């Protein structure tokens with residue numbers, strides 16, 4: 001997992017240049033403000049990637065960013081030198097603070113793969129939430145919404161860098177296999193990189209039940225940030 005994002009960390013922001021992180025941050029802020037009952041403004045971004053949400057959320061919150069991958073974290077830190085970053089696994093991290101809000105976005109939760117590890121991640125999120133704090137999880141897909149044999153293509157067409165990423169998704173039991181091939185033309189060379197992302201297919205029910213089991217009041221926000229539903233849990 002750590003390796004997957006290492007090779008391509010430097011191209012991540014180019015691949016998602018059209019994703020509107022500013023607008024997403026404002027939607028997230030409004031969701032958090034309407035739900036949280038704790039008084040503070042501490043926010044933990046789990047699997048923060050290159051820190052693009054943090055860039056816009058830090059005007060509202062004191063933020064800690066957590067990610068497994070040190071190359072992603074380095075880019076996040078270069079973008080947000082005023083923010084604290086921690087390297088860790090969402091199923092086992094320990095930070096000596098509790099937060100008013102925890103977010104885990106853009107399919108990062110699917111990387112835990114199994115129900116056992118989903119349980120461990122939500123246990124960790126709950127442990128790090130204040131009473132009245134709000135958790136927001138955005139899967140990239142659920143078992144219900146996953147499209148088997150879905151094909152995708154993303155292109156980057158900058159003067160000094162051309163990328164074509166072609167992908168196909170397949171279901172293997174409760175796991176989605178996302179096979180991606182990158183052709184990257186940069187500095188007079190073309191590289192071909194192949195990756196297979198293994199991502200858990202969790203039912204909506206299983207996510208909601210896991211939130212409830214840890215004492216979080218669950219809610220599904222349909223359509224969320226314009227992709228999959230958001231799963232919210234408030235610690236009561």
Ligand SMILES: C[S@@+](CC[C@H](N)C(=O)[O-])C[C@H]1O[C@@H](n2cnc3c(N)ncnc32)[C@H](O)[C@@H]1O
Pocket residue numbers: 001005046047048049050051052053066067068069072088089090091104105106107108111112
């Ligand atoms: C699709 S990116 C999302 C990044 C960011 N949240 C965004 O919206 O752009 C997935 C991120 O999850 C991180 N990740 C994967 N498994 C993880 C784990 N077990 N614990 C913490 N981070 C993890 C990866 O390193 C990567 O930065």
